[in-house]
Amino acid sequence: MSMSRDSAIQAKLARMPANFRRNYREAMTGKSRAAAMDAYCWECLGWECPPADCTSPACPLYSFRPAGMPHSSPELTPEQREAVGKRLVQSRKHYNETQTGTTPGSANA
């Protein structure tokens, strides 16, 4: 008995680390070859080693492997999103307190 496509997708989603799921879902829409190639390379390397470090130059996808993390941002819970927002506010506040007389991005100008 073969598994339905949706069941297979759900099973794969359950196996991969959470921060790769959004890219995988985008790939599975069939609308983004870039997302599909990224998802394939990350899965190929067990979602652990960055595809930029791939050591298989003969692979047909080698020239298209992603340089960094998946294009889409990781899925966050509402609590995680709120915590990230608070850290960003604190970071901006600290920056503004320590960079008097400058504007963000001009500290080294």
Ligand code: SF4
């Ligand atoms: S390029 Fe490397 S990481 Fe990507 S599918 Fe081929 S062997 Fe795997």
